[in-house]
Amino acid sequence: MRVKALKIPCSGWKGVILMSNIMLKEIKLSASPLAFFFIPFGFMVFLPGYPILCGAFFVTLGIFQSFQTAREANDIVFSALLPVAKKDVVKGKYIFVCLIEICSVILMMIGTAVRMTALADSPVYRENALMNANLFALGMAFVIFGLFNLIFVGGFFKTAYKIGRPYVIYIIVAFIVIGLAETLHHIPGLEALNAFGTDHIGLQVVLLISGMLIFVLLTLLAYNRACNDFEKIDL
Amino acid sequence: MSIAEVRGLTKKYPAFTLDDVSFSIDGGKITGFIGRNGAGKTTTIKSMLNLIHPDGGEIRYFGMPLTGNEKEIKKRTGYSTGTVNWYPRKKIRDIVNIVRRFYDTWDDDSYRKYLELFSLDETKAPSELSEGMKVKFNLLIALSHRAEVLILDEPTSGLDPFSRNELLDIFTGLKNEGVAVFFSTHIISDIEKCADDIVYISKGKIVSASSKEAFMEQHSHEGESLEDTMLRMERGDFDE
Structure with a gap:
């Protein structure tokens, strides 16, 4: 029922200009360079014998650093004092976070495409107890980002100050999800999750789309809640 | 005419x-909001800037x-x-280029x-400014977009007497242009130097909100300065 109440943020032409100004502020004033530094960690999909979803986790670590830098610079109060509605401040943060996540996912997609084609039969990846780079892994990366947007970014807007607690909760949840994703394909009957190349491609596509949908739903849910929370708190 | 209420x-x-x-705040007038530390000035101003969520009441502009x-x-x-420090390590020029x-x-x-x-040196960062210069940086932004009403929290705190005087003269100039x-x-x-109206707050309550002359007439004793009157009132010695 809650999903029904979700509002999808959309803007007219004026809204687009306003949001591009907020994005410039986010990138030039609020962001920590670490948020951008961790984007190429999307290429960690090439690391053999390493938990593939940790790449997504590192990207969120960079964004977390960015929130810390912004907090030290009084960014939220500064933004709330600009001639924008409070929900635009929230929207700006979410768009910035999603932008970083999507940049990184694009790199993961490129890496995964290479591993699913040119490197599909590479022994270094074949003989690996950990998760393979495939569309299921990409879908799970979207889930990790969706959880970050819900737990950390949403948790931050409950106070617009406290970042430690929501980040610790996110870390715990993220590593449980990473652990589950790494384990599932070892359960008899679920081997198709660890498909190589274009094996089980129908199932793999469905898993990727499911991951994307979970990302969108968690982010919209978090954004709507954050707008309400941010409106109520004192800065 | 009342610009803000x-x-x-x-x-x-x-x-x-x-x-x-x-x-209420009128256009073309300077309103001084006075009260001792902790009287509720910043809470009121933060409410007027929509930074805090009041439990009751209404704020209207225009x-x-x-x-x-x-x-x-x-x-x-x-x-x-x-003196709040915005983006302490960014150059003033870079901050202004976004704000504008x-x-x-x-x-x-x-x-x-x-x-x-x-x-002010545009190539400096707020962290390199003295407290007084930080106030001036905040004022610089407030004064650069033809605002019709200026809401300023302790703008003269930390300023040297010369800068304070200059600032009060700027207020008078803006008032003459119709700015509240x-x-x-x-x-x-x-x-005493420049306000037309006084809003006096003590312990979270408005004691008086009127023109400076009406305030003096109502509260001051013979030969008493505004400062003497307020100090006496803060001690709880009211004379209606």
């Missing part, structure tokens, strides 16, 4: 209550409630929150004029 503003904290605060019209209202309002984009009414000539008047200037202070001589 605060009606029945109430905010409860565990150890402090802002209680039924009401006053006849519109702040709630629901904050974008339009903030474009026509200038603010300064004292949010205002259709940004006035580069005014910006250059006040930059020179305040002797509302500034909080605990320095009574600032009010």
Whole structure:
């Protein structure tokens, strides 16, 4: 029922200009360079014998650093004092976070495409107890980002100050999800999750789309809640 | 004409209550908001800037409630929150280059004029500025977008006497252009020098909101200065 109440943020032409100004502020004033530094960690999909979803986790670590830098610079109060509605401040943060996540996912997609084609039969990846780079892994990366947007970014807007607690909760949840994703394909009957190349491609596509949908739903849910929370708190 | 109105503003904290605060700010006038430390000045100003969520009451600008019209209202309002450090490691020029984009009414000539008047160096970062210069940086932004009303929290605190005098003269100039200037202070001589109206707050309640002359007439004893009157009133010795 809650999903029904979700509002999808959309803007007219004026809204687009306003949001591009907020994005410039986010990138030039609020962001920590670490948020951008961790984007190429999307290429960690090439690391053999390493938990593939940790790449997504590192990207969120960079964004977390960015929130810390912004907090030290009084960014939220500064933004709330600009001639924008409070929900635009929230929207700006979410768009910035999603932008970083999507940049990184694009790199993961490129890496995964290479591993699913040119490197599909590479022994270094074949003989690996950990998760393979495939569309299921990409879908799970979207889930990790969706959880970050819900737990950390949403948790931050409950106070617009406290970042430690929501980040610790996110870390715990993220590593449980990473652990589950790494384990599932070892359960008899679920081997198709660890498909190589274009094996089980129908199932793999469905898993990727499911991951994307979970990302969108968690982010919209978090954004709507954050707008309400941010409106109520004192800065 | 009343440009901004605060009606029945109430905010409860565990150890402090802002209680039924009401006053109005007129265009072409300087209103001094005076009270001792902890009297409720900053809480009131933060409510007027929509930074805190009051428990009751209403704030209106240009006849519109702040709630629901904050974008339009903030474009026509200038603010300064004292010595708060925004983006301490970024250059002033870089901060201003972002801020100016949010205002259709940004006035580069005014910006250059006040930059020179305040002797601010655009290539410096806020962390390199003294407390007084930080106040000036905040004021620089507030004064550069043709605001119709200025809401300023302790703009004269930390300024040297020369800069304070200059700033009060700027307020008078803006008033003559029809701008409503509302500034909080605990320095009574600032009010004495340039304010037309006085809003006096004590322990979260408005004691008086009137013209300076009406205030003196109602509260001052024979031969008493505004400072003497206020000090006496703060001691609880009211003379209605």
